[in-house]
Amino acid sequence: MTIKVGDKVPTVEVHVLADGAPKGISSDEIFAGKKVAVFGLPGAFTRTCSAKHLPGFVNNADALKAKGIDSIVCISVNDAFVMGAWGTIQEVGDKVKMVADGAANFARATGLDVDMSAKGYGIRCRRFSMVVDDGVVKSISIDEPGAFEVSSAEAMLGAL
Numbered sequence: 729m730t731i732k733v734g735d736k737v738p739t740v741e742v743h744v745l746a747d748g749a750p751k752g753i754s755s756d757e758i759f760a761g762k763k764v765a766v767f768g769l770p771g772a773f774t775r776t777c778s779a780k781h782l783p784g785f786v787n788n789a790d791a792l793k794a795k796g797i798d799s800i801v802c803i804s805v806n807d808a809f810v811m812g813a814w815g816t817i818q819e820v821g822d823k824v825k826m827v828a829d830g831a832a833n834f835a836r837a838t839g840l841d842v843d844m845s846a847k848g849y850g851i852r853c854r855r856f857s858m859v860v861d862d863g864v865v866k867s868i869s870i871d872e873p874g875a876f877e878v879s880s881a882e883a884m885l886g887a888l
Contacts, residue, residue: 731858735865738837741859743802743828745812755834759828759863762798767857767879768829768840770813771849773808779822781855782818784881788822792881795888797867799811803827803834805852837853856861859888 731737737759743750758764767779767785785792785800792800799821804811808828816824827834835841835853846851857879858868867887869878876885 731865731868731871733868736835736863737860737865740833740837742834743808743830744826745808745828745844747790750808750828756863758799758801758825759860763796763862764799764860765797765802765857765881765884766801766803766860767881767884768803768835768853769855770804770842770844771850772804772810776855777804778814778818780876781880782820782824786818786820786823788881788885791867791885792888797887797888799825801825801827803829803853805829805832805835805850813814840870857881857884859884865881 736757740755741752743752770783780806782802789800806828811826811828816844829835832841832851840854840856842852842854855871859866871877871879
């Protein structure tokens, strides 16, 4: 079942790159006591993710924060090294926290997983964005497979 407005974000372990090494953190640590704009995507370094999805949140970080967002999180079924390298290349700085869901723990627990094995990708995260306030989903937008329409930073800004 897919997570929906009013649901608490499940507690799972994900990873970030800290001091050059993967560091496990709980999803609770990411969302507790904060209003978070989180977006998920199928993969780091992929076309739409690199050209539009991540850059949209980087470029609109100040506008999102002006609308009450405390932090912005990008999550993908990649390892922490890949997410760290992608963040460096995309020059996210401290605007977006790059979170690795390498085992698809978050994607599966939220029902946002998708099997892309036919394309050689394996289990991935669907393209989505949501606003989470103190661990509770306040809004969620999920794109259809292959689309990039409702989960953009611009769409989130328009809804805030």
